Amino acid sequence: MNSRSALRPLLRATRFQCLNSPRHFTQNSVAHAESSQPTNHERTTHFGFETVAEAEKEARGKPVLVAGVFSNVAENYDTMNDFMSLGIHRLWKDHFVRSINPGTSTPSSSSQTSPSPGWTMLDVAGGTGDIAFRLLDHATNINASPSSTITISDINPSMLAEGRKRSLTTVYAHSSRLSFLLANSEHLESVSDNSIDLYTVAFGIRNFTDQPKALREAYRVLKPGGVFACLEFSGVTNSLFDAVYKRWSFGAIPLIGQLVAGDRASYQYLVESIEKHPKQEEFRDMIREAGFEVPGKGWEDLTGGIAAIHKGIKPVVKS
Amino acid sequence: MALGLNRHLLASGLPKELITACTTTTYQYPRHFSVLNRPLPNYEGHVPLTRLEKTGLAIGSAVYSLYNPYRADLIAALGEATATPYFIYRLRDAMLSDPTGRRILRDRPRISSKTLSMEHLRSLPENSVGRTYVGWLDREGVSPDTRDSVKYIDDEECAYVMQRYRECHDLYHALTGLPIFREGEIALKAFEFANTLLPMTGMSLASVITLKPTERKRFFQIYLPWAMDNGVKSKEVINIYWEEQLGRNVESLRVELGIDKPVDMRDIRKKDRARRKAEKEAKERSGDSLGIN
Numbered sequence: 001m002n003s004r005s006a007l008r009p010l011l012r013a014t015r016f017q018c019l020n021s022p023r024h025f026t027q028n029s030v031a032h033a034e035s036s037q038p039t040n041h042e043r044t045t046h047f048g049f050e051t052v053a054e055a056e057k058e059a060r061g062k063p064v065l066v067a068g069v070f071s072n073v074a075e076n077y078d079t080m081n082d083f084m085s086l087g088i089h090r091l092w093k094d095h096f097v098r099s100i101n102p103g104t105s106t107p108s109s110s111s112q113t114s115p116s117p118g119w120t121m122l123d124v125a126g127g128t129g130d131i132a133f134r135l136l137d138h139a140t141n142i143n144a145s146p147s148s149t150i151t152i153s154d155i156n157p158s159m160l161a162e163g164r165k166r167s168l169t170t171v172y173a174h175s176s177r178l179s180f181l182l183a184n185s186e187h188l189e190s191v192s193d194n195s196i197d198l199y200t201v202a203f204g205i206r207n208f209t210d211q212p213k214a215l216r217e218a219y220r221v222l223k224p225g226g227v228f229a230c231l232e233f234s235g236v237t238n239s240l241f242d243a244v245y246k247r248w249s250f251g252a253i254p255l256i257g258q259l260v261a262g263d264r265a266s267y268q269y270l271v272e273s274i275e276k277h278p279k280q281e282e283f284r285d286m287i288r289e290a291g292f293e294v295p296g297k298g299w300e301d302l303t304g305g306i307a308a309i310h311k312g313i314k315p316v317v318k319s
Numbered sequence: 320m321a322l323g324l325n326r327h328l329l330a331s332g333l334p335k336e337l338i339t340a341c342t343t344t345t346y347q348y349p350r351h352f353s354v355l356n357r358p359l360p361n362y363e364g365h366v367p368l369t370r371l372e373k374t375g376l377a378i379g380s381a382v383y384s385l386y387n388p389y390r391a392d393l394i395a396a397l398g399e400a401t402a403t404p405y406f407i408y409r410l411r412d413a414m415l416s417d418p419t420g421r422r423i424l425r426d427r428p429r430i431s432s433k434t435l436s437m438e439h440l441r442s443l444p445e446n447s448v449g450r451t452y453v454g455w456l457d458r459e460g461v462s463p464d465t466r467d468s469v470k471y472i473d474d475e476e477c478a479y480v481m482q483r484y485r486e487c488h489d490l491y492h493a494l495t496g497l498p499i500f501r502e503g504e505i506a507l508k509a510f511e512f513a514n515t516l517l518p519m520t521g522m523s524l525a526s527v528i529t530l531k532p533t534e535r536k537r538f539f540q541i542y543l544p545w546a547m548d549n550g551v552k553s554k555e556v557i558n559i560y561w562e563e564q565l566g567r568n569v570e571s572l573r574v575e576l577g578i579d580k581p582v583d584m585r586d587i588r589k590k591d592r593a594r595r596k597a598e599k600e601a602k603e604r605s606g607d608s609l610g611i612n
Contacts, residue, residue, distance in 0.1 A: 251354035251372055259379040262392050264366070264470075 048272025103139025125204020127159025513550020
């Protein structure tokens with residue numbers, strides 16, 4: 001298990017001790033009282049239940065830790081998702097894409113008579129291409145928009161490589177409609193302002209180090225009238241179902257990860273990251289704060305709140 | 320609560336209070352907790368599991384590793400999940416009731432390529448323990464660093480005992496001369512079961528169903544009787560301080576422990592293959608000369 005032994009030296013940061021959470025990645029054994037405080041200039045974020053440094057350059061920082069997790073699970077990504085959602089993730093993704101309805105006459109075009117130039121789409125943290133291929137298929141086959149294009153962006157090269165591999169079995173294999181971009185969602189330097197019609201992120205945003213920053217980047221790259229759509233795990237609304245779901249997540253998922261993939265630690269991280277991610281209302285407020293116009297309630301619960309779709313629109317400035 | 324004061328301990332002459340203390344479990348937290356509220360780990364890498372999780376892990380890893388025996392991590396997990404209650408404590412007590420075992424528990428030596436220099440081992444005399452071990456490692460193409468660390472055993476000292484057992488497994492290969500392929504591994508597991516009583520070693524004998532018929536026959540006729548006989552009558556192999564025995568002649572170590580070397584497996588397999596090949600050739604030749612059959 002080379003990847004696991006490479007992961008262990010990276011996972012050394014603990015700042016605050018959370019008394020009822022497992023200390024899987026610590027260097028020290030039973031270290032409760034003497035927790036080291038973060039230095040004042042170091043900003044921290046969460047990595048599951050661990051609190052780690054934000055800094056990208058440091059070996060202990062969150063981006064490196066997240067990169068490690070996803071390099072480990074890249075090949076088994078679908079298996080992992082199937083276990084975590086009992087296969088329902090496929091239905092969620094289908095519904096997500098249908099509710100966006102990509103490829104209709106472009107939202108930012110003011111003229112209704114000229115032929116649709118197609119949507120310019122960006123799928124962030126979409127390495128393996130699940131959402132991107134669905135979006136292209138929907139645009140092409142349902143909305144007859146063969147000029148819609150998509151860029152798949154991901155911070156992790158293994159996930160992107162997996163996406164490239166999978167694209168070979170689709171009709172978009174070597175087409176100019178599909179492109180790949182290795183980038184951090186918080187610094188989309190190669191994407192210009194006001195250039196994207198649709199920004200999607202599915203099951204990615206909970207892993208971001210600085211979610212407000214990523215939301216502001218999304219705001220920047222979208223055209224006025226452009227759509228931000230996010231599919232992510234969220235809070236189960238029914239408390240009885242939630243009790244069962246939490247026990248399944250924290251008990252069965254890491255065990256299945258150990259049995260099937262030989263990697264308990266990555267799956268433990270994944271369920272902890274779901275727990276720490278802001279729930280429906282809080283996340284809607286974060287989207288609003290980034291400048292998006294969020295109509296209505298602001299989200300749609302899926303399967304009792306296990307996942308939720310959040311949408312926002314970049315306001316059009318009346319000239 | 321002593322789980323049966325065995326005769327070794329009683330014969331060791333240690334004070335009774337010490338014996339009782341040694342055979343009790345040493346949990347430091349209440350036994351019942353939920354997955355949402357795990358206690359703090361007792362050592363680095365420790366993952367406290369609930370009883371339900373341990374059962375699930377035991378069953379899952381038993382089934383999966385029978386199907387795919389290359390998943391060494393699952394075999395390790397199976398060992399840890401089934402070691403409690405009783406079995407790992409018994410093994411730890413066996414160490415405590417022997418002077419060398421006690422020294423090992425105090426020193427806590429680890430076996431890895433960092434603590435045992437391969438170069439030094441290769442320079443040791445022929446037929447020494449260390450030379451046989453490194454020769455075996457080289458021939459089978461393995462290194463001492465491939466063992467997982469213990470995660471699921473709650474008591475810290477018992478976790479070390481399990482780790483020690485795991486790291487010494489390759490040395491048991493060198494001690495008995497059994498090779499690494501499936502037939503040899505199963506024979507060695509039978510020996511380990513008779514000697515250490517760890518349930519995983521016994522459960523892994525189920526993989527006898529995956530052996531070829533001739534191998535299975537050999538196992539039941541030769542190696543299983545050998546393993547049971549020698550495992551029971553010999554001293555506890557967990558108590559060997561390997562780091563001190565490296566320069567010693569293997570045969571003298573075997574004599575001291577009370578282990579007979581089993582029939583050389585590679586030898587017997589080679590002879591068997593040669594015999595079958597000769598039979599096949601004879602059959603072909605007799606068929607050719609007449610043009611019929």
